[in-house]
Structures are given as structure tokens and as C-alpha cells.
Amino acid sequence: MDDSPLVVVEGLRFSRGDREIFRGVDMTIPRGKITAIMGPSGSGKTTLLKLIGGQLTPDAGRVMIDGEDIHAQSRKKLFTLRRRMGMLFQSGALFSDLSVFENVAFPLRVHTDLPEAMIRDVVLMKLEAVGLRGARELMPAELSGGMARRVALARALALDPELIFYDEPFVGQDPISMGVLVQLIRRVNDALGLTAVVVSHDIKETLSIADYVYVIADGKVMAHGTPESLNVDQDPRVSQFMHGEPDGPVPFHYPADDFHKDMLNAGVKR
Amino acid sequence: MITRITRLGRRGCDLVEALGRAGMFLGQSLVGRPSGEGVKLWLRQMHFIGVLSLAIILVSGLFIGMVLALQGYTILVDFGAEDALGQMVSLSLLRELAPVVAALLFAGRAGSALTAEIGLMKATEQLSSMEMIGVDPLKRVVAPRLWAGFVSLPLLTVGFSVIGIWGGHLVGVEWLGVYEGSYWGNMQASVDFVDDIGNGMLKSLVFALVVTWIAVFQGYDLVPTSEGISRATTRTVVYSSLAVLGLDFVLTALMFGEMG
Numbered sequence A: 001m002d003d004s005p006l007v008v009v010e011g012l013r014f015s016r017g018d019r020e021i022f023r024g025v026d027m028t029i030p031r032g033k034i035t036a037i038m039g040p041s042g043s044g045k046t047t048l049l050k051l052i053g054g055q056l057t058p059d060a061g062r063v064m065i066d067g068e069d070i071h072a073q074s075r076k077k078l079f080t081l082r083r084r085m086g087m088l089f090q091s092g093a094l095f096s097d098l099s100v101f102e103n104v105a106f107p108l109r110v111h112t113d114l115p116e117a118m119i120r121d122v123v124l125m126k127l128e129a130v131g132l133r134g135a136r137e138l139m140p141a142e143l144s145g146g147m148a149r150r151v152a153l154a155r156a157l158a159l160d161p162e163l164i165f166y167d168e169p170f171v172g173q174d175p176i177s178m179g180v181l182v183q184l185i186r187r188v189n190d191a192l193g194l195t196a197v198v199v200s201h202d203i204k205e206t207l208s209i210a211d212y213v214y215v216i217a218d219g220k221v222m223a224h225g226t227p228e229s230l231n232v233d234q235d236p237r238v239s240q241f242m243h244g245e246p247d248g249p250v251p252f253h254y255p256a257d258d259f260h261k262d263m264l265n266a267g268v269k270r
Numbered sequence B: 001m002i003t004r005i006t007r008l009g010r011r012g013c014d015l016v017e018a019l020g021r022a023g024m025f026l027g028q029s030l031v032g033r034p035s036g037e038g039v040k041l042w043l044r045q046m047h048f049i050g051v052l053s054l055a056i057i058l059v060s061g062l063f064i065g066m067v068l069a070l071q072g073y074t075i076l077v078d079f080g081a082e083d084a085l086g087q088m089v090s091l092s093l094l095r096e097l098a099p100v101v102a103a104l105l106f107a108g109r110a111g112s113a114l115t116a117e118i119g120l121m122k123a124t125e126q127l128s129s130m131e132m133i134g135v136d137p138l139k140r141v142v143a144p145r146l147w148a149g150f151v152s153l154p155l156l157t158v159g160f161s162v163i164g165i166w167g168g169h170l171v172g173v174e175w176l177g178v179y180e181g182s183y184w185g186n187m188q189a190s191v192d193f194v195d196d197i198g199n200g201m202l203k204s205l206v207f208a209l210v211v212t213w214i215a216v217f218q219g220y221d222l223v224p225t226s227e228g229i230s231r232a233t234t235r236t237v238v239y240s241s242l243a244v245l246g247l248d249f250v251l252t253a254l255m256f257g258e259m260g
């Protein structure tokens, strides 16, 4: 197998309004591996996935996917490139006017000429893998949050994309389905040789499946390495994050004025 | 003072930028060859946008035709000219009332629904996830709705005129006793196919383009929050109504200005 990295992020900068979210991020995502991206809430993990998928345009820097700069493509080329990717959205983002079955069938219908019987087989297989074959006739509004996310996962996997992004796949899952999902992600990777990027806060689960981990904070890559090397990292910021300690150099708060001063200002300004 | 001028300038820039975005948006959605799948999506939207607006358009058309006949009769009868009632009703409907009123109703009924629907799809990231599946939402979601709007409003306008003229007949002939032959005869003699029907349809086509474009763009471009959706829906109705009334004046001046 080709062992050049599938995704290369170079010197990425991005701001929302006045707030700089990324100040020079470099990252390589190796082919056929599971790469985890971790970081405090609000540090820009979802934003980073959207930048890699070409939904947002960086202020500087570039994202190369299989040697092609995704932000330099024509609209048509961009959509062709995206057929090779799958994304599990943090919100699920199922099509609310289609049933569970049709949601999972959607990518197959638009990108393949498979006969109906075959589409049915593939869809049921994917739904079985996430434990929701019985829910195929339901509409998205009738699903619980955790179920919707699993349907979205089945949809993201429908075409067996070369590169798949999971944004918080474990949120809202009970311990049993969590275990199933962890295994599922690992299994599709081993069996099909997909490249996966997992964004998650669930440190234990993520470390158990990831081959490589990036930790982002403060608009930069704070640390990266294999799960084993990060676990024994001496940097206090890294160990605070990896062991989930509230006190330490990584701020838990969104940037703000001093708390005491803010409280004393009551009624003066907001 | 200076800040006011800067603010005005910024408003101007924002406006030009928004127009540019809206133009790009329209171009990117409509360019491309039609596919079998596209036709199916279009038919579905014809149902939601066109067929479901039929009831309100027909009922309004009926009442407007009836009111026109009633008002027209009371004026015309003073001059002994009630025979011209058919002419008056049909010309007012074909040239003016049907295209304008149908477009205003369409903006309220279908336009606002389009904005809210697309806006909610955006807010729930359905448009983003479609993009990531490799399907362009401009082609899949926006284009069928635009085409459905373009086609259905002119058709609805025809329905509005026809039922309005029938409503005029109901009041004028059946109720007030205008001679039936003169109602239809005067109408046939005075309505010109190109000048009246053609120009009326042309107006309605222009309104269809503008109203649908505004509605769909407002939905696609809104801030994806519940407040953003409610604002955009209001904007759709306000902007399309103003655009329809303003354009109607311009078009009328161009079409009928020198007819004397």
C-alpha cells in the first residue's frame, strides 16, 4: 500500500469574527490508520474537520488530500473528491424527510447504479452493524439522540469511504452500544483499510482504538504521538488533559475577564 | 455624523455583496443539464409549491372577480355602460390583478414555506451533510424548488384570471342582470392576446423568478438559529411583496405606458 499520508494539513489558520481559532496547525493523517483528534470543548475540533472536508476555507495554510489541495478545487471537483469521504456529524444531521432506511440508502442511490435488491442488502447490513435493522421504517424525528447518531454512522459508512471522519461518535451512547461502536470503528478499519479520523472526549475509548493522537488546544497542536507515548508524556498540559484533571495549565473556561471583577460589575455592564 | 456616513457606506457594501452572493447562488443552481432524478424532484416540489397553493389562489381569484364586477357595475351603470362590464373585469384581471395578487399570495403561502424549510435544513446541518456525501445541495435541494416556483406561479396566475372572470360573470350576469352576450362579447372584442394576456403572463413570469429567488436565497443564506429562520421568513415576505409591487409599476410603464 502507498504509504504517503492521505491528509496533510499545513500551517492552517482560521478565525471566526475576531476570534482566532487556529494559529498554524500542522498535521498528517496516515493512510489506513485511525487518527484521533482530542482537545477541550470549543477548541475547534469540529471546525478542523469542516476545514479538512472543504466546507470552510482557511485564512492561510492548506489541506492536501491525496496530493490535491482541497480548497483549490472547482466546485465540481470538490464534490467528486468528497465522494471518497464520509462524515459522521456531531448532530447526526439525518435528512428529516427520509426514513431511516432511505437515509442510509441515499449515498448509494446518488452515487451508484446498484439494483434495488442490492441496495436493500447493503442498507440492512449497515443498519444491522449499528443494531438498528428493526428501526428502518422510522422517521428521524422518532429516534432518540443516540439512535440518530448510530443511523448517521451507518449512512456515513454506506459507501465504504476511503476517508471517514467521526465527530463525537460515542456521545449519548449507553455502555453497551458504546462498546459496539468502538469495535465497529476498529473493525471497519482493519477489514477495509479505511483511513479514519475520530474526534472524541472519551479518552479511554478513543485511546483504545487510535493508532495516533493529536491534542489541540489554544489554536495549535499541543501534543501528538501514539497513545502509549502520550500517556506517559511529562508535559503537565498533556497529562492534565489525558487524565482529566480540572486544575492545571489547560483552561477549562472560554476566554473571559477575571471572574471576581466580572461579578462585582453586576448592573454596570454585561 | 462621520459614523453615520461610515455606517451608510457599510450598509451599501453589504447590500452589493449580498446581491453578488445571490447572483452566484442563482447561477450555480440553475446551470447544469437536467437529469431523470432532477425531474422527479421537480415534480415533487411542483406538488408542494404549486398544487398546495391552488386552493388559496382560486378562492382569492373568485372573490376578487366578484368584487370587481360589483364595484364596476355600480360605476358603469351610471353611464349606462354596464355592457362593458366583461371588458373591465377581464382587462383588470389579466393586466394587473391576477399577476400581482397571485404573486403576493404566492410569496406568503409558498415563499415563506420555502425559506423556513431550507433554513431548517441548514440549521440542522442537513445541507452540510449532503455536501459531505458529495451531493451539491444547490442542485439537489435548491434547483428543483426554483424551477417549481418559476413554473407554478404563471400557471396559478392563469387559474386566478379564469376563475376571477367567472366570478365576475356570476355577480354581473347572474345576479345584477347584465346581458350575457355583451359580457362575453365585449370581452372578446377588447382583449388582445399579445398585449393583454401575453403581457400579463410576462409579468407573472418575472414575479415568479423574483419571488422564488428571494425565498430560496433567504433560506440558504440565513443565520442558522431559530431567530435567524424567523427573521429570514419575514424578510422573504416583505422583500418579495415590495419587489412585486415595484416591478409591477416598472413593467406596466414599459408595457402599457405608450398605449394611451
Ligand SMILES: Nc1ncnc2c1ncn2[C@@H]1O[C@H](COP(=O)(O)OP(=O)(O)OP(=O)(O)O)[C@@H](O)[C@H]1O
Residues within 6 Å of the ligand: A016, A021, A039, A040, A041, A042, A043, A044, A045, A046, A047, A048, A090
Ligand atoms: N458558526 C459559528 N459561528 C461563530 N463561531 C463559531 C461557529 N461555530 C463554532 N464557533 C466557535 O468556534 C470555536 C470552535 O468550535 P468547534 O465547534 O469547532 O469546537 P469543538 O472543539 O468541536 O467543541 P466540542 O468538543 O464542544 O464539539 C468555538 O469557540 C465556537 O465558539
Ligand SMILES: [Mg+2]
Residues within 6 Å of the ligand: A045, A046, A047, A090, A167
Ligand atoms: Mg465539536
